[in-house]
Amino acid sequence: MSGTAHAGTTGIEWRLAAPLGFTYLAFFAAPLLILLVMSFSVDDNLGGFSTASWTKFWGDPFYRGVVWDTLRLGLLAVAVTTLFAYPIALVFVASGPRLQRLLLFIILLPLLTSVVIRTFAWIVILSREGVLNQALLALGLASAPLNLLQTELGLVIALTQIEMPLMLLPLITVMGQIDPSLSDASRALGSSRWRTFRKVILPLSLPGWIAGATLVFASATTAFISQTVIGGARLVYLPTLIWQQAMVVYNWPFAAVASVTLLVAVLAGVTAFATLGRFARTA
Amino acid sequence: MQSSTPQPAPASQPLTLDAVSHSYGDAVAVDQVTLEVRAGELVALLGPSGCGKSTLLRIVAGFINQTSGRVIIGDRVVDPLPPNRREVGIVFQNYALFPHMTVADNIAYGLEARGASKATCRERVKEMLATVRMEGFGDRKPRQLSGGQQQRVALARALAVRPRILLLDEPFAALDKNLRLDMQIEIKRLQRQFGLTAIMVTHDQDEAMSIADRIAVMSRGKIEQLGSPVAIYDEPETLFVNDFIGSSNRFAGSVETAEGDGYGVRLAGGTLWQVPSRKRFATGEPVLVTIRPEQLTLSPQPMPGTMPVRLKLSLPIGGELIHDVETSAGEAFKVAAPRRPGAPLDLTTTLHCGLAAHARPVLFPRPAA
Numbered sequence: 052m053s054g055t056a057h058a059g060t061t062g063i064e065w066r067l068a069a070p071l072g073f074t075y076l077a078f079f080a081a082p083l084l085i086l087l088v089m090s091f092s093v094d095d096n097l098g099g100f101s102t103a104s105w106t107k108f109w110g111d112p113f114y115r116g117v118v119w120d121t122l123r124l125g126l127l128a129v130a131v132t133t134l135f136a137y138p139i140a141l142v143f144v145a146s147g148p149r150l151q152r153l154l155l156f157i158i159l160l161p162l163l164t165s166v167v168i169r170t171f172a173w174i175v176i177l178s179r180e181g182v183l184n185q186a187l188l189a190l191g192l193a194s195a196p197l198n199l200l201q202t203e204l205g206l207v208i209a210l211t212q213i214e215m216p217l218m219l220l221p222l223i224t225v226m227g228q229i230d231p232s233l234s235d236a237s238r239a240l241g242s243s244r245w246r247t248f249r250k251v252i253l254p255l256s257l258p259g260w261i262a263g264a265t266l267v268f269a270s271a272t273t274a275f276i277s278q279t280v281i282g283g284a285r286l287v288y289l290p291t292l293i294w295q296q297a298m299v300v301y302n303w304p305f306a307a308v309a310s311v312t313l314l315v316a317v318l319a320g321v322t323a324f325a326t327l328g329r330f331a332r333t334a
Numbered sequence: 335m336q337s338s339t340p341q342p343a344p345a346s347q348p349l350t351l352d353a354v355s356h357s358y359g360d361a362v363a364v365d366q367v368t369l370e371v372r373a374g375e376l377v378a379l380l381g382p383s384g385c386g387k388s389t390l391l392r393i394v395a396g397f398i399n400q401t402s403g404r405v406i407i408g409d410r411v412v413d414p415l416p417p418n419r420r421e422v423g424i425v426f427q428n429y430a431l432f433p434h435m436t437v438a439d440n441i442a443y444g445l446e447a448r449g450a451s452k453a454t455c456r457e458r459v460k461e462m463l464a465t466v467r468m469e470g471f472g473d474r475k476p477r478q479l480s481g482g483q484q485q486r487v488a489l490a491r492a493l494a495v496r497p498r499i500l501l502l503d504e505p506f507a508a509l510d511k512n513l514r515l516d517m518q519i520e521i522k523r524l525q526r527q528f529g530l531t532a533i534m535v536t537h538d539q540d541e542a543m544s545i546a547d548r549i550a551v552m553s554r555g556k557i558e559q560l561g562s563p564v565a566i567y568d569e570p571e572t573l574f575v576n577d578f579i580g581s582s583n584r585f586a587g588s589v590e591t592a593e594g595d596g597y598g599v600r601l602a603g604g605t606l607w608q609v610p611s612r613k614r615f616a617t618g619e620p621v622l623v624t625i626r627p628e629q630l631t632l633s634p635q636p637m638p639g640t641m642p643v644r645l646k647l648s649l650p651i652g653g654e655l656i657h658d659v660e661t662s663a664g665e666a667f668k669v670a671a672p673r674r675p676g677a678p679l680d681l682t683t684t685l686h687c688g689l690a691a692h693a694r695p696v697l698f699p700r701p702a703a
Contacts, residue, residue, distance in 0.1 A: 232430040238417040239395055239424045240444030240495060250443075254434045 086307050095303035104304040121272050121289045128271035129264045131211045132218040140222045158219050170280045173209040201283040210271050218263035225259025261328040268320045289313040346373035346529045347408040347498045354403030363389040365555035376532040378542035381552035387535045396420045423497030427504040429488040431476035437487050438472035444495035462490040482513045502534040518545050551575045576624050583667035585623045589615045605641040611697040620700040627670035629693035632685045640688035
């Protein structure tokens with residue numbers, strides 16, 4: 052009886068999923084295919100077949116450097132957000148409901164402002180005459196203003212703030228679901244707070260961290276606005292490179308190569324995080 | 335059955351609570367509780383939810399720092415110690431097994447925290463699995479175990495580190511009714527075998543009655559009565575204890591005669607009962623007589639000290655019949671009698687209710703209505 056009911060619903064389910072399915076096919080899968088064909092084309096009319104763009108891209112140390120810098124930026128953003136997110140998440144979970152609401156509002160605040168505005172705000176903070184440098188000089192922590200704009204450090208600082216909610220939201224969701232008596236049990240069995248965190252909280256929070264790290268990595272490596280506004284002309288990442296090749300140089304096959312590379316690089320990073328999580332759970 | 339018997343625990347330690355109080359803001363959760371648990375004794379903290387029993391347990395474990403008072407384990411005041419230095423074993427209501435670890439890793443967790451070697455851990459885990467009769471389950475994850483099995487593992491984990499005190503937080507609440515008695519016997523057996531001083535928190539009087547050496551009945555942050563299960567049942571000191579433990583009937587009356595160690599009490603319906611009591615009452619004082627349903631009898635003929643009643647309903651509960659009866663004045667109460675073969679009692683006739691031969695009615699001063 053349940054079998055026939057099930058067979059009856061599958062047809063309906065398929066039809067219900069169809070509109071979205073066709074939309075994906077037409078506007079996601081098809082352009083992706085065109086992009087792939089474009090990367091093997093001679094010109095931007097999809098004419099001819101050539102691996103010239105691929106060999107040019109991967110044969111040049113500059114472009115290989117751009118790929119590496121992009122991945123590195125993603126990993127740095129994940130590392131720094133992780134470092135800040137765990138203490139905040141621990142405080143959040145330990146707080147009462149009223150403080151939790153306040154914290155959640157503060158965590159979500161960056162998402163309520165446009166990325167463009169947030170990025171320009173960081174210019175005000177990070178520039179040579181900016182808030183941060185003035186504070187450092189006034190405190191005597193620096194003798195000359197630091198160069199933060201157009202550096203990787205400045206970009207990582209800005210991205211950490213901008214991507215923080217993406218790391219925190221999944222993390223606090225998962226950590227909030229961990230039974231508090233597990234910490235109590237660990238403490239009563241003779242574990243210090245640190246050992247309790249390392250052996251109980253950390254492994255059980257991994258699914259949340261993986262989700263957060265995936266989002267932050269994918270978002271940081273493709274953060275075109277932040278990368279161009281704060282990185283400027285001195286720092287070139289894959290999104291900037293794609294834009295230059297497509298809109299300035301009009302070399303569409305080469306831009307397509309960079310795009311496919313970016314796509315594969317992000318997917319590789321995301322897969323790596325998922326694998327890491329699965330490995331950590333079974334270990 | 336060949337079970338490796340572990341060495342008796344290092345000399346059991348007494349636990350003393352000395353005028354312990356705790357408040358959450360303005361709300362007093364524990365109010366000046368003083369309690370001495372003797373070495374090797376199991377004391378149940380019994381009370382309704384919100385009576386402060388769980389707070390008291392968390393104070394002993396070190397999860398809460400009490401507002402005032404001292405906790406002494408052995409001859410050592412443990413108040414300055416964090417939970418991980420108190421050497422207290424806890425079995426949580428939901429067992430709190432680490433879901434990402436195997437059964438063996440769970441049991442070894444406390445040993446590793448104490449820096450025990452791998453070989454010692456392996457040996458001790460094996461020994462503990464045998465003690466709780468869970469040999470062969472070491473490689474399972476907690477989610478692959480039944481509730482009873484999870485509890486055995488939780489016990490093994492708590493006992494593996496040879497705690498000085500064992501705390502049990504509503505240990506049977508999450509178990510099927512059929513399994514409860516088995517686990518009660520199991521816990522009692524282990525507690526005896528290890529000679530452990532233990533405190534069990536429960537709201538279930540049957541649990542407390544069956545395995546505790548003494549019961550502390552708690553209400554509103556205070557211990558109402560501390561005594562053996564039998565004493566708590568037969569000689570409740572307060573009306574709260576009387577009502578909370580078992581079921582009982584209340585009769586309003588007044589003291590008519592006082593003779594030796596008992597009183598003649600005239601009930602509101604006119605019946606005169608002889609009630610032994612060590613408490614002091616004045617002649618004419620309004621009192622309440624409480625009596626357990628199984629200490630009342632029903633008979634077809636009137637006798638001295640009986641009152642006429644009408645039978646409204648009889649319910650078979652286990653081996654007993656519970657009769658719901660009503661006096662002519664409309665007072666309803668319960669009478670329990672062993673279920674015997676034969677015709678059921680006639681619902682239409684008037685019956686006569688009196689004290690059974692070994693009844694232990696209890697006298698309380700009647701609070702002004």
